[in-house]
Amino acid sequence: MLILQTPSDFQAHVGRKLGTSEWFTIEQRHIDGFADATGDDFWIHVDTERAAREMPDGRTIAHGLFVLSLVPRLQRDIWRVEHRGKGLNYGSDRVRYTASVPVNSRVRLHQTLQSAERTRPGTRITTLCEFEIEGHDRPAVVAQFILLLQDA
Numbered sequence: 001m002l003i004l005q006t007p008s009d010f011q012a013h014v015g016r017k018l019g020t021s022e023w024f025t026i027e028q029r030h031i032d033g034f035a036d037a038t039g040d041d042f043w044i045h046v047d048t049e050r051a052a053r054e055m056p057d058g059r060t061i062a063h064g065l066f067v068l069s070l071v072p073r074l075q076r077d078i079w080r081v082e083h084r085g086k087g088l089n090y091g092s093d094r095v096r097y098t099a100s101v102p103v104n105s106r107v108r109l110h111q112t113l114q115s116a117e118r119t120r121p122g123t124r125i126t127t128l129c130e131f132e133i134e135g136h137d138r139p140a141v142v143a144q145f146i147l148l149l150q151d152a
Contacts, residue, residue: 002079007123007149009081010116018127021074021109023134026062028103034066048103057102064097067107067131067141074109075127085150090124095143099136106134114144122150 002018004010028048035041043050044061051060072089101107112128125147131140 001077004079004081005083007081007084007125007151008116008118010113010123010125010149011118013113014116016113018111018113019078020111021077023106023108024070024074025106026067026101026103028060031060031062031066031103034063034069038063038065040065055102059102059104062101062103062105062140064141067097067101068092068095068129068143070107070131071109071129071143071145075111078109078111081149083152085122085152087150088148090146090148092146093126093144095141097141099133099138099140101131101133101140107131107140108134119148122148124148 002013031045035046040063044055045063046060048060052058055061108131110130110132114126114128115124117124127145127147129141129143129145131142133140
């Protein structure tokens with residue numbers, strides 16, 4: 001794990017891989033909870049019986065947005081800033097859902113720091129986030145994730 005003292009310390013790591021998270025298993029309860037919260041209850045996500053009959057590998061698949069939403073959770077395995085204020089999601093750019101994630105798959109996050117720009121309240125970092133699916137060649141999601149970390 002990369003441990004930084006302040007948000008501005010990210011500037012020394014631009015262009016470098018920050019690290020890789022632990023594996024996270026995407027269970028049907030996660031998919032169902034996301035469907036309940038967002039209203040995206042399309043059968044490929046929540047109907048396990050129909051998926052068994054009609055999906056290529058007989059399993060439901062996770063929502064791409066759900067996988068992307070795992071960035072904050074999984075990046076906790078990759079880096080930490082000891083002395084900081086609040087962190088605010090600033091946005092995402094160039095989001096691509098490049099492979100389906102079947103239920104009970106394990107994913108992990110790889111993060112590379114693309115930029116770290118000082119702003120009035122702190123540092124705005126942009127990371128390249130790639131979600132690896134265990135046993136697959138293609139990543140599930142590739143996106144630039146932008147976070148504003150305020151100074152303490």
